[in-house]
Amino acid sequence: MSDTSIEKLAVIGAGNMGSGIAQKMATEGFDVTLVDLDDEKVQRGLEIIRTTLAEGVERKIFRPEQVEAIQSRIRGTADWSDLADVDLVVEAVFEDLDVKRNVFERLEQVCRPDAILATNTSSFLVSDLGDTAKHPERVLGLHYFYHPAKNRLVEVVPGKQTSEAATRAAWTVQELIGKTPIASADASGFVVNRFFVPWLNEAVRLLEEGVADIATIEWAAQKTFGVGMGPFELMNVTGVPIALHAATTLGEHFGPLYAPSDRLAEQVASGDPWPLDGEADEAKLQTVADRMLGVVFYVATALVDEGVSSIEDTDIGARVGLRWPKGPFELINRLGTAAALDLVKGVTARWELAVPKLLAEQATSGEPFHFELVRRTTRDGIATLTINRPDAMNALNEAVVGQLHEAFKAAAADDAVSGIVIAGAGKGFIAGADIRFFVRNLDAGDLDRIQSFTVDGHELLHDLSHCDKPVVARLHGLALGGGLELALACDRIVATPKAVVAFPETGIGIYPGLGGTQRTPRRVGTGLAKWLIYTGQMLPAEQALQIGLVDAVVPYERLDATIADMIATGIEDRQRGETPEPWQPLEELFDDHAVESLRSGGVEVDDEKLAKAAKKVRFKAPLALRIAEKLIDASARTELDAGLRMELDHLHEIFSTEDAYEGLSSLGRRRPEFKGR
Incomplete structure (x- = not known):
């Protein structure tokens, strides 16, 4: 900030x-x-x-x-x-x-x-x-x-x-x-190169020692770390001399483990790329994996021990910068801290190094490393709770919802805090719920876990909306689905011009289940709420401001000052105004026609823009649309709490449909084909 x-x-x-x-x-x-x-x-x-x-x-x-x-x-x-x-x-x-x-x-x-x-x-x-x-x-x-x-x-x-x-x-x-x-602290190699370069160097050492050939090391590294290119191909792409230079620099600062192997220097002197041909010897997988994991685990835990970075940023660095599916600490947790410690002891014994205290203590506890997915900072009496999953666009999962709720309750109970801000790290606010969570549990047939997660989300949003202190959503970048629903539970939403909001749920076979069908119509009316939810329309911040979906749009550099002023002056209850005239035809179109008529193409519209909006409904999931219509209509005649309970009541029904699995499992791969069942 x-x-x-x-x-x-x-x-x-x-x-x-x-x-x-x-x-x-x-x-x-x-x-x-x-x-x-x-x-x-x-x-x-x-x-x-x-x-x-x-x-x-x-x-x-x-x-x-x-x-x-x-x-x-x-x-x-x-x-x-x-x-x-x-x-x-x-x-x-x-x-x-x-x-x-x-x-x-x-x-x-x-x-x-x-x-x-x-x-x-x-x-x-x-x-x-x-x-x-x-x-x-x-x-x-x-x-x-x-x-x-x-x-x-x-x-x-x-x-x-x-x-x-x-x-x-x-x-x-x-x-x-x-x-x-x-x-990163100001230390040689900073964060990512500190463990990535030794990963490359260890691959060359395995070759140098005759443990395995290049083809085997490449295959084993790809399989162990889940990467598309192994260390030798990566060096060919980025430049073998760069690896030598980086290892030399790290070796000067941290000693022999980091120093380049002789074989790496020889390859640079030859001027040739690494030869990548040959067949992998699968019998050597464990030997190669143990060596390469051991080095990464040692360096990653050592740099966190030294205060160079956090476990969270170390793993983000690996996932974003190197495109590893899992960072070093996630890999440690997957293997188990005790087993990871054994691999690291092999490294420290060989190079006469001390075992990093961080790993030794974690292995003694028998617990996996804990990732802080929500950061709290307090400045001038304002507590900012930042969801820190930038490489996942801060998507909500069980851990995020749980940690955010605990952090929120602590801030709400803190007498030194006058207001609370909900923010997202990186380029977005919150891109909805973590779709992988839904797919995993649908595959496992565990609808109760999906229900429980959603109930927990409702409890979090209830506390946001009933807090005695002002709560402000700080929107920059995408606020989709559950992210927008979370923002709507706050007292105010302040956005930058680059913020974009949307409800994409009906396009992936479900409906907004964290209050979207209830809080949205109370903000913008049922007609515009139906338009947003039926179509999944991406709405830039300025347009969201026009219809009352957000409360202010300011340049990024004024975002925090605007929020601070808003909290300092107090936040009164919001009164919904009349829909601006340019938006009234759209509101009337979706208010006056049943969703089935819109979906089946039975509504004739002369206006080109309105016709385009109506056409979008045809590509959404029929069952999700019908439930969304029922819930939005109910919002006009029920209290908010009753409407929210209705959202929860339909969860098992929607997640049991073939359309829900089709929409969720196809996301990012292909256009879903909804069958209405």
């Missing part, structure tokens, strides 16, 4: 990394200045961006007009004086400490004293640069991962003298450009 308005960005270095960072910033709406030593290098960087964007058009990621807009926001220059008015600069030149220090020296000459100066270094400490700066309080690390226009991870690394304000502002910018930031 930030109190600072950051509008103009710059990147130094127009190579692959720098151009990718600039492209991502411009894609998210920022004006960016791309700087290099001369016009030739600048033009090369701009050409890299043009090529990448053209590939995006071919893959239908971008439309041509979007590409034109992105490119218009990028200005290439070799004139460093053009940086005089930028708010944040990212240095992305090659890994040479003297060169980087020269860049920062020049930046201090041309940038404003309050401009934030960030380095994308992967080899050096932030303090190596900040300690020589005139204003070290504004110097920090922003370590992006390749390809920075596509990979969402960024490590935010304050140096020894970096101010809290600069760190907050830089973090805010990362969320605004669609990145998933994780926090």
